[in-house]
Amino acid sequence: MKLNRTVSIVLAAILAGVFCGCEEQAKGPSGPVVEPQATTAEPMAVKPQPPEPAEPADDANEPVSDAIVVVIDPNAPAPKIVFDSMTADFNDVGPGTRQTVEVAFRNEGKAPLNILRVDDCCGCTGQLTKQVLAPGESGTLKVACTFASRPGAMRRTMYVNTNDPNNLKATIAIKANIVQKIGIEPTTLSLFLNKENAGCEPIKLTSLDGRPFSITAVNATAGALTIDFDPAAKATEFVLQPKIVPDRLKTGLSGFIEISLTHPDAQSVSVGFNALPRYKLSPPQVIVFNAEAGKPIERKIWVLNNYEEAFEITSASAPGGTVEVLKQSEITNGYQFEVRITPPKEEANKTVFTDTFTVNIRDGETLTVPIRGFYMRRSP
Structure with a gap:
């Protein structure tokens, strides 16, 4: 037992x-x-x-890396941030300018005030003259903004993070009214390749606030246009005559003329331009769906002259060998091509084939029509 x-x-x-x-x-x-x-x-x-x-891990309640933690003793003396204004008002500003306004603040509490961080916002930054303020001390928040190039109202919000227990995240409203300071006429140039100097109109710049200015630089997309100017001249109004560069205008049919100025509220202005191309392709590209290797598809492609001018095509081909010209016919203001597109043999892991139909004009211009085909999906 x-x-x-x-x-x-x-x-x-x-x-x-x-x-x-x-x-x-x-x-x-x-x-x-x-x-x-x-x-x-x-x-x-x-x-x-x-x-x-299980007890929570030691770091389960730790803040994320960019969070701000303020430990507050309710019985201890506390700081108190007070702003002269909760709005940074720029009033009227010029397009594309960068300006600064100051917002004053002070510590009306009984403990040191710490500015932990200023959260910048789109296009605006905040800079402090002081980050730690003793009771009764004052500081300044400098708000700098870069404004858009188009007129209109702008609104932003900036946050000031502090150790003030009653205002841990002070909100500063930013507002401005973007006003055009330079009048531009016309705002867009319509160009035509069959006219002298492409029918380019003069550009008139006028100071709307009466302050004189100078022109310091002119740049056009693709160098398609140039403008003669005197950087030493200063006035409240300029009339400028653009000159086209024909060879460059062919490759840069649309864009902008950027004109740099010395006006304090208008550092630059821009004028758009659009040129009607001499030739038009229809369709501008050919897309083939449900293509099968070796099974031809027939399409029509038109080459037209927008100015109703007679022209001659010297050759038409596709370097990839997928396009065959069946017939070329002369029509009003251009030509019509009947083509046969034969999808090549499918390559491994490829579902698309591409080629380019190229048309050469006797005046030296080359036109291209992208060819893009998608093979038919097959059941696995």
Whole structure:
């Protein structure tokens, strides 16, 4: 009997140790440890206890890297930030200019005021003269903004993060009215290649606030136009005559003329230009869907002259070999091509084929029509 009781005690101790070890594994090193106790009682069934809820990891509640944490003692003296104005008002500004306004603030609290961070906003930045202010001390927030090139109202919001318990994130409203300071006439030039100097009109610039200015530079897209000017001349009005560069206008049919100025509220102005191209392709590109290798598709392509001028095509071809000209016909103001497109053999892992239909004009101009085909999807 004594031997049986001894065996029972040993078994109970082993079972308790096993279940205790499982509990430790579920809880982790910091969980309670259950020590087996010797007993003279009859052996009992030992049930494992459910593990206690795991304690949160040390860094579970830590703030993200860019968050600002301020520990506040409600009984301690506190700072108090007060702004002279909660609005940075630029009033009327010129397009494309960068200007600065100042917003004064002070610490009316009984503890040092810390400016932890200023959150900039689109096109605007904030700079502080001081970041730590003793009670009664004053500082300045300098708000600098770069304004859009188009007239209209602008609204932004800037945030000032502080240790003021009642104003941890002060909100500064930014507003401005972008006003055109230079009158431009016309705002867009319409150009025609069959007219002398492309029919380019003069450009008139006028100071709308009466302040004189000078012209310092002129740049056009692709160098398609030039303008003669005297950088030493200063006036409230200029009339400029653009001159086209024919070869460059062919490659830059649309764009802008950027004119740099010395006006304090209008550092530059721009004038758009659009030239009607001499030739038109219809369609401008050919797209083939559900293409099958070796199965031809027929299409028509038209080459037209926008100025109703007679012209001659010297050749038409496709370097990829997928396009064959079946027929070339002369029509009113141009030509019509009937072409056969034969999709090439599908390459591994490719679902698209491409080529270019090229038309050469006797005057030296080359026109291109991109060819793009998508192979038919096949069931796996």
